[in-house]
Amino acid sequence: MNLSPAKFARKRWLKWLDRRIKPSREIRLDQSKIFIFPSRYGFFYLLTALMLFIGGINYENSLILNLCFLLVSLFIISILHTFRNLSGLVIKAGNSEDSFAGGQSLFDVILKREGEKAHQALNIIWHDNESGAKDVSDQFETKTRLILDTPTRGLFKPNRLKIQSTFPLGLIRAWSWVDIDMNSVVYPKPLQGELMQDDEADHGDGQRKVSRGQDDFDQLRRYQVGDSLKNIAWKHYARGQGLHTKVFTGYQSESEWLSWDSVSARNIEDKLSILCYWVLKFTEDNKLFGLSIPGTTIEPAVGKAHEKKCLKALALYGIDSSASGVKA
Numbered sequence: 001m002n003l004s005p006a007k008f009a010r011k012r013w014l015k016w017l018d019r020r021i022k023p024s025r026e027i028r029l030d031q032s033k034i035f036i037f038p039s040r041y042g043f044f045y046l047l048t049a050l051m052l053f054i055g056g057i058n059y060e061n062s063l064i065l066n067l068c069f070l071l072v073s074l075f076i077i078s079i080l081h082t083f084r085n086l087s088g089l090v091i092k093a094g095n096s097e098d099s100f101a102g103g104q105s106l107f108d109v110i111l112k113r114e115g116e117k118a119h120q121a122l123n124i125i126w127h128d129n130e131s132g133a134k135d136v137s138d139q140f141e142t143k144t145r146l147i148l149d150t151p152t153r154g155l156f157k158p159n160r161l162k163i164q165s166t167f168p169l170g171l172i173r174a175w176s177w178v179d180i181d182m183n184s185v186v187y188p189k190p191l192q193g194e195l196m197q198d199d200e201a202d203h204g205d206g207q208r209k210v211s212r213g214q215d216d217f218d219q220l221r222r223y224q225v226g227d228s229l230k231n232i233a234w235k236h237y238a239r240g241q242g243l244h245t246k247v248f249t250g251y252q253s254e255s256e257w258l259s260w261d262s263v264s265a266r267n268i269e270d271k272l273s274i275l276c277y278w279v280l281k282f283t284e285d286n287k288l289f290g291l292s293i294p295g296t297t298i299e300p301a302v303g304k305a306h307e308k309k310c311l312k313a314l315a316l317y318g319i320d321s322s323a324s325g326v327k328a
Helices: 005-020 040-059 062-086 234-238 268-284 304-315
Strands: 026-028 035-038 090-096 103-112 119-126 134-136 141-150 154-156 161-165 172-178 184-187 207-222 244-253 256-259 289-293 296-301
Touching: 035 040, 035 062, 040 062, 062 119, 062 161, 062 172, 103 119, 103 134, 103 184, 119 141, 134 141, 184 304, 256 268, 268 289, 268 304, 289 304, 296 304
Parallel strands: 256 289
Antiparallel strands: 026 090, 035 172, 090 103, 103 141, 119 134, 119 161, 154 184, 161 172, 207 244, 289 296
């Protein structure tokens, strides 16, 4: 397939970058990874110095020539300081949060310094999102959170991020393109739809007592961050007995199964989106359920961990997760 000159040049550029700056969870910037070039203001600065030099030669004015040489000296010193500001900086992958298709995923990038050397006015650009000026001076490391769009289901691996600085004078721009080897799982976009009764599903005949129901009061336990305010035992708190939360129980069928055949949609993405909706719904209702899709069967369970496991299975359906490097 013939590529346009622009696409061909970009492909060659990315291959060269892959050889020069290899993907890693932690990258230390050195001379081989830093690019440096005059900024827009730097070019105007050099043009001004050149005009002063021509004027000083033309009018044989030593004061103008001395000013020209001073400007050039400052420019050369700026090159050294701008390069030094990036040199030795360590860029480390932090946490990433999963998201739904059409939403946004959070990525934490950690900037670390070595020894007492400070790094100032650093700017991270990733998928057209900018972090703003960040300093790594008073603290040993600085965490930067970037929000990236996740348009499609699957494993989202962002392209290389660009870290740059024009410190201290803004005349020189030093930057690097690094791949810190981060990814996030993008779940299908929830789509409300009907579930058909699956005759082959193995539903339990009995009932199972579950916590976090709303039927019968069970016990009091100490308050935990995130507990609903409506379940707090305010009378006990008023008596000076501390902050406690009321725990209720409910009863539900032994198990529900979300299966591939229980969704009537023909489009694969619609099937996955409807199953995603019911995974979220069953978890919200604290139902015991399992998931069965081609190639994957998840035994019935309850809770957020089970929800995440099911959503991940839906997100990676038809995708070779081992080849993609996604972590379990």
